[in-house]
Each structure stands twice: as structure tokens, then as C-alpha cells.
Amino acid sequence: MAGKGKAEETPAPAEKPVSFFGQHFSYDLRILSFGVIQQPTDSTQNPSNNFLQLQRYIGDGELRPDLRLSLDNLDLSAKPRARLDYNAWEDGSRRGDSEWEHDFFVNEWLARVKVRENLFVSYGRENLQWGPSYLFSPSNPFFQDNGRRNTYLEVPGMDFGRLVWIPGAAWSFSFIANTDPGLNKTTGPGAFLSATPPPPFERTYTIKADYTGREAYASLILSRREDAENVLGFFGGWTVTDAILLYAEGALTQGSIGLYPVEERFSPFGASMETTEKHASTLDPTILLGASYTFESKGILTLEYAYYGPGYNTEDAETYAALRRRGAQSFSLGGPFAGLGMETLGQTAQTDLRFLRRNYAMLQYTQTNIRNNIDLTFRWAQNLDDGSGQLTTLLSYSLGKHVELFSVGTFAAGGKNTEFGSFLDYQVMVGLEYTF
Amino acid sequence: MNYLIKRPYAIVLGLAFLWCLPAFSPPLHAEMSPKEILVKADEARGNLEGMEWEIDIASVEGGRQQERLFLVKARTFNSLAEILAPANVRGEKILMLDRNMWFAKPGLSKAVPISPRQKLIGGASNGDIASTNYAGDYKVVHATDDEFNGERCYLFDLEAVDKKATYDRIKYWISKERLAGVKADFYTVSGKLFKTATFEYEHTVDVNGAVRPFISKMIITNAVMKEDVTTMRYSKAKFGHVPDSTFNLNLLVK
Numbered sequence: 193m194a195g196k197g198k199a200e201e202t203p204a205p206a207e208k209p210v211s212f213f214g215q216h217f218s219y220d221l222r223i224l225s226f227g228v229i230q231q232p233t234d235s236t237q238n239p240s241n242n243f244l245q246l247q248r249y250i251g252d253g254e255l256r257p258d259l260r261l262s263l264d265n266l267d268l269s270a271k272p273r274a275r276l277d278y279n280a281w282e283d284g285s286r287r288g289d290s291e292w293e294h295d296f297f298v299n300e301w302l303a304r305v306k307v308r309e310n311l312f313v314s315y316g317r318e319n320l321q322w323g324p325s326y327l328f329s330p331s332n333p334f335f336q337d338n339g340r341r342n343t344y345l346e347v348p349g350m351d352f353g354r355l356v357w358i359p360g361a362a363w364s365f366s367f368i369a370n371t372d373p374g375l376n377k378t379t380g381p382g383a384f385l386s387a388t389p390p391p392p393f394e395r396t397y398t399i400k401a402d403y404t405g406r407e408a409y410a411s412l413i414l415s416r417r418e419d420a421e422n423v424l425g426f427f428g429g430w431t432v433t434d435a436i437l438l439y440a441e442g443a444l445t446q447g448s449i450g451l452y453p454v455e456e457r458f459s460p461f462g463a464s465m466e467t468t469e470k471h472a473s474t475l476d477p478t479i480l481l482g483a484s485y486t487f488e489s490k491g492i493l494t495l496e497y498a499y500y501g502p503g504y505n506t507e508d509a510e511t512y513a514a515l516r517r518r519g520a521q522s523f524s525l526g527g528p529f530a531g532l533g534m535e536t537l538g539q540t541a542q543t544d545l546r547f548l549r550r551n552y553a554m555l556q557y558t559q560t561n562i563r564n565n566i567d568l569t570f571r572w573a574q575n576l577d578d579g580s581g582q583l584t585t586l587l588s589y590s591l592g593k594h595v596e597l598f599s600v601g602t603f604a605a606g607g608k609n610t611e612f613g614s615f616l617d618y619q620v621m622v623g624l625e626y627t628f
Numbered sequence: 629m630n631y632l633i634k635r636p637y638a639i640v641l642g643l644a645f646l647w648c649l650p651a652f653s654p655p656l657h658a659e660m661s662p663k664e665i666l667v668k669a670d671e672a673r674g675n676l677e678g679m680e681w682e683i684d685i686a687s688v689e690g691g692r693q694q695e696r697l698f699l700v701k702a703r704t705f706n707s708l709a710e711i712l713a714p715a716n717v718r719g720e721k722i723l724m725l726d727r728n729m730w731f732a733k734p735g736l737s738k739a740v741p742i743s744p745r746q747k748l749i750g751g752a753s754n755g756d757i758a759s760t761n762y763a764g765d766y767k768v769v770h771a772t773d774d775e776f777n778g779e780r781c782y783l784f785d786l787e788a789v790d791k792k793a794t795y796d797r798i799k800y801w802i803s804k805e806r807l808a809g810v811k812a813d814f815y816t817v818s819g820k821l822f823k824t825a826t827f828e829y830e831h832t833v834d835v836n837g838a839v840r841p842f843i844s845k846m847i848i849t850n851a852v853m854k855e856d857v858t859t860m861r862y863s864k865a866k867f868g869h870v871p872d873s874t875f876n877l878n879l880l881v882k
Contacts, residue, residue, distance in 0.1 A: 323738065405726075434743060486743040593716055
């Protein structure tokens with residue numbers, strides 16, 4: 193049965209007429225301020241913190257307005273940002289240094305046209321993410337960082353053209369062209385506190401098909417990078433019961449842009465990092481399986497296992513470790529191979545692979561709205577191959593209707609030359625967010 | 629002579645009896661099946677083809693108060709709820725596509741799948757802010773008559789047709805006069821009463837030319853901790869076509 197018009201209510205006092213701008217423009221304004229204390233690891237990747245030169249202390253203040261103009265067939269939005277940060281070093285060659293930096297940038301913007309009720313065309317800078325997984329999002333060909341590690345740091349946007357067609361309630365199809373890296377680079381404001389440096393940019397074209405059923409959903413994503421890497425991605429989820437969710441996400445990759453350690457007899461280090469898999473015809477699978485259970489108390493326990501096919505096997509890992517060790521020694525000692533050592537450490541730090549190894553697990557517990565104002569998340573990520581792990585804690589505390597106190601902690605476990613132990617022993621962020 | 633005087637009286641009395649008959653006969657919708665009555669009751673709580681409304685939810689739980697203002701857009705089994713106030717949670721969204729649910733908020737890169745058990749606020753579940761589909765999700769295992777607040781009611785004992793319904797068992801009082809649910813008791817699978825709700829219908833809506841009552845307030849009381857009360861006030865209801873794009877994840881996070 194269809195109703196029509198408005199429901200009749202008790203008449204309210206006459207309202208003032210709203211201007212065109214008032215009717216169509218909206219905004220949110222947030223001010224963020226936080227401090228970070230972190231301890232760089234003295235590892236073969238970053239010997240005495242002289243290679244990566246990571247700060248010990250960081251102070252940050254950010255203005256985050258989100259602006260929106262919604263007309264009948266046109267949506268415009270922009271997220272300009274202003275940032276001021278203070279950095280201080282206590283480790284390595286920059287010990288005692290400090291500096292202020294400021295940035296003004298537009299992290300995201302979008303112009304979207306509704307061509308028809310079921311057809312949308314847009315272009316803009318977006319943080320385009322999808323999929324149900326926490327550990328990482330293997331079906332997404334654009335972003336290495338899925339934004340789940342630290343929800344208070346914004347993922348830098350990239351430029352996309354999109355066409356979204358919605359033929360029915362259950363189906364939708366998207367054509368996506370990633371035309372520019374935008375802010376998602378290893379330098380510039382997008383690199384601020386970035387844990388996953390992006391790979392070199394190449395234009396990527398993607399077709400995505402989405403299906404939503406009564407209690408399950410699934411998506412298929414076919415992508416091609418201009419340097420000939422092809423990826424077939426997928427994800428899906430199933431609401432098994434009121435409390436249980438099951439999901440999966442993955443990709444089949446033909447070719448890999450990643451760097452792999454190759455033994456070389458004539459190299460001073462006995463090996464070097466090469467893109468040996470770029471034009472490979474073999475297919476590398478990546479699969480992530482996840483399950484979550486919501487307790488009566490509303491806490492949520494989530495478990496994920498991921499197999500990352502492009503990662504290093506045991507032999508590769510040993511060659512990589514040895515190469516990194518020799519690179520670090522040459523870099524630290526100076527001498528004729530110091531430059532080659534630096535170059536090698538740059539490659540071992542940025543392999544353009546999402547993970548170094550192949551088998552990972554994650555366990556997460558989340559409880560929201562504790563005593564009406566506390567949200568808590570504990571996440572443990574484990575590298576099942578090298579035994580290293582990482583604990584992440586996210587805590588937020590609402591101080592009234594506008595202010596939120598938050599903290600994000602990351603703690604590494606395992607040896608200092610393991611994957612999770614190579615960069616930071618720990619990083620603790622504490623901050624305040626004010627929403628107008 | 630006496631016969632000629634009595635006959636007109638008999639006719640008048642008969643006509644008077646026929647005129648008064650509807651006051652004594654049960655309503656016509658008593659001929660409706662329990663499922664048809666449930667369909668009517670669902671309409672009064674928003675199970676219509678496309679609607680939008682604001683819901684102000686105020687909860688008292690463990691002595692602590694919390695308030696949220698939602699804008700809800702719904703069509704059949706799909707709904708999108710966006711928090712309008714207070715400021716620190718403004719912009720958070722819950723998308724429900726039948727049994728699939730996602731949570732999105734400003735700052736979150738992507739929507740997070742959540743389970744139907746996830747609480748909304750106070751005693752309100754995510755399923756409470758959208759339209760109901762008791763006629764589809766439950767079967768009537770027992771029907772009787774009862775009274776609530778001086779109003780004659782059908783009392784239906786409802787059991788979930790499968791494990792996918794929000795509640796396992798509901799006792800539902802539906803006003804015979806208005807064909808709108810006025811009280812509900814919600815039970816766990818073990819048969820334990822865990823919350824009770826009452827409903828008010830101060831709004832009306834035009835349904836295919838007929839004026840029907842429409843929900844204005846729902847009060848949820850915890851069956852064990854009776855001081856834990858959640859009040860939901862419905863307002864600014866608008867009816868009309870809600871397009872598929874409203875419920876599409878590709879367009880949800882801006």
C-alpha cells in the first residue's frame with residue numbers, strides 16, 4: 193500500500209523562509225589536535241634511525257571543514273584542510289632537531305551529476321574504499337591503506353572519474369578511472385604519518401559489479417593498470433544470524449609491481465631488489481576470510497586470516513633479510529658502497545607489496561557506547577610466517593556533545609628485524625577533536 | 629384496529645434496530661485474517677512504498693541519558709538512517725538492506741558491516757527505527773482478544789518464521805478500532821521477556837484514499853531494569869518514491 197504526501201501532525205509554529213543557500217548548503221567543521229610519541233626501532237631497515245630519520249615527538253593541529261552543496265541533479269563537495277605540525281628528533285643524526293611545518297590542501301573534492309535517477313557521473317579526489325575487511329582490502333586496486341589502522345588520520349585522496357549505474361535495487365555497476373595520484377604520494381601532505389607508502393602511480397581502469405541479496409552481498413572488480421598489471425578482485429559477506437557475520441575478500445593478480453630479492457653473484461651485496469614479476473603470466477591469489485560475532489553486551493569479536501600470494505616465501509625472506517643487513521652495514525660504515533646501501537634500504541623499505549610475507553591473522557575486539565560515551569577497540573595482527581605481531585588500541589571518550597578525547601596506540605612485538613618490528617617499537621597518539 | 633396500529637410500530641422498531649446494529653456488531657476487519665491485520669498494523673508503523681521521517685530518540689540507561697536525532701529514509705525492507713544531532717556524532721549513518729547492515733561515519737574510510745544485534749541507542753535496536761514487517765517475518769501462533777488502556781485489542785502471539793527476524797517472539801496488541809499496534813512484549817529465544825514497547829499514533833496518513841493512523845511515539849522499557857526507558861518520537865514524515873540510489877553503498881560515503 194502506498195501512502196502519499198505528508199503525514200498530518202500537530203501544526204508547528206510558522207517557520208522563517210529558508211534561502212536557496214540555506215536549503216542546499218551544509219557543512220561540518222572539526223578541529224583536531226593531537227600529540228604523538230614514538231620510538232624508532234634500531235633495525236637493519238633503519239640503523240640508528242639514520243636512514244628513515246623518524247621523529248620522536250610530533251604535535252599536530254588541523255582544521256577540517258567538510259563542505260557540501262546539494263542541488264537536484266548536482267552534488268558538490270570539498271574537504272579543504274589546514275595543518276600545522278611540530279616535529280622533534282631524539283634519535284640518530286637528527287637528534288636535537290626540531291621543525292614546524294604547515295600545509296594547506298584539499299584532501300577530497302567531488303562533483304557528481306545525476307544524469308538519470310539510476311545513473312551518476314562524477315569526477316573528483318576521493319578516498320575510494322570498499323570491502324568488509326579490517327586487516328587490509330585486497331580487492332581494492334587503488335589504495336594500500338584502507339584507513340582502518342588509525343581512523344583519526346585521513347587517507348590522502350586520489351583523483352577518479354566514475355560512472356555508477358543502478359539498474360535495480362539488487363544490482364549496481366561502476367566504471368572507475370584512477371587518473372591521478374592526487375595527494376597519495378610518498379612526499380607532500382599526504383605522506384604525513386603514513387605507515388604504508390603508496391607504489392608508483394599508474395593510471396588504472398576498473399569495472400565493478402555489486403549484488404545485494406536479502407542477507408548476503410557480493411562484488412566483482414576487474415582492474416587494469418597501464419603498466420600491464422591485471423587484477424580480478426572480489427568480496428562478499430553473509431549475515432548468518434543476528435550475531436554472526438561471515439565475509440571474504442580477495443584478488444587474483446597477474447603480474448606484480450613489487451620488488452623481490454634476487455641473488456646476484458656480481459653484486460657487492462650478493463643480491464639486489466628487482467621487479468621480477470611485473471610481466472609474469474602466472475596468477476597470484478590473495479584471499480582473506482573473516483568472521484565476527486556480536487555478543488549480547490554488544491561487544492564484537494572479529495577474526496581474520498589472510499593469505500597474500502605475492503608475498504615472499506621463506507627463501508625470498510632470507511635473501512631479503514641478508515640483503516637488508518648488508519645494505520645497513522654499508523650505509524652505516526660509509527665508504528664506497530654507502531650510496532648503494534642507501535639505495536638498497538630505500539627499496540627494502542618500499543617494496544610496493546602490501547605485506548612482506550604470505551600468512552597473516554587478525555583478532556579484534558570492539559565495544560562501543562560504553563557508559564554512553566566510550567568506544568574501545570583492541571586489534572592484534574600476527575605475521576604467521578616470521579612470528580612478529582602488532583597490537584593496536586583505539587579509544588575515544590565523549591566529553592559532551594562537541595568534544596571527544598581519543599587515543600591510538602600501536603605496539604610492535606617480535607624481533608626488531610621482523611616485518612612488524614622494523615620501523616617503530618611503539619607509537620602512541622593522544623588528541624582532542626572538537627566538532628562544531 | 630389494534631393490528632393496524634401495531635404494524636407501523638413494528639416497522640419503525642425494525643428500522644431502528646437495523647440502524648443501531650453496527651454499534652453492536654463486530655468491526656468488518658474482524659473478518660480479516662490475522663496476517664491481514666498485521667499488514668495493516670505494519671502500515672501504521674511505516675511499511676509503505678517509500679518514506680522519510682525524523683526520529684528523536686532519548687534513552688535513559690543506568691541513570692545515564694543519551695539523545696540522538698535521526699533522519700530515516702525507508703522503502704520496503706531497506707532503510708538509511710543518518711544522525712543529525714548531536715554534533716559529535718552528526719553524519720553517522722546506518723544502512724540496512726534487508727538483513728545486511730553497514731555503519732559509516734565521517735572519518736571512516738569505508739562503511740563497516742555490522743550485525744542486526746548491534747544496538748542503536750538505549751533499548752532501541754536498529755530494526756526499531758525502520759518500517760516493520762511483522763506480517764512477513766512472523767507467524768501468528770495464537771490469537772485472542774484483550775484490552776490495553778481501555779481499548780479493545782487483538783492479542784497475537786508471534787513467532788519468528790526464521791532466525792533472521794529481529795526478535796524471536798513477540799506478543800502484540802493491535803487496536804481493533806484503529807488496526808494499529810499499541811503494545812508489544814519482546815521475548816528471547818528462551819522465552820524470557822526482555823523489553824516492552826507501547827505505541828502512540830497522533831499522526832495520520834492517506835493510504836490509497838483512506839486516512840490511516842500513523843506512528844508518533846514508541847516507548848521501550850527494559851523488562852528487568854524498568855528505569856531504563858527509551859522514547860522514540862517520530863516527526864516530519866513524508867511519503868513518496870525513494871530511489872535505489874539512496875541505499876547504494878557506492879554513493880553512501882561522501
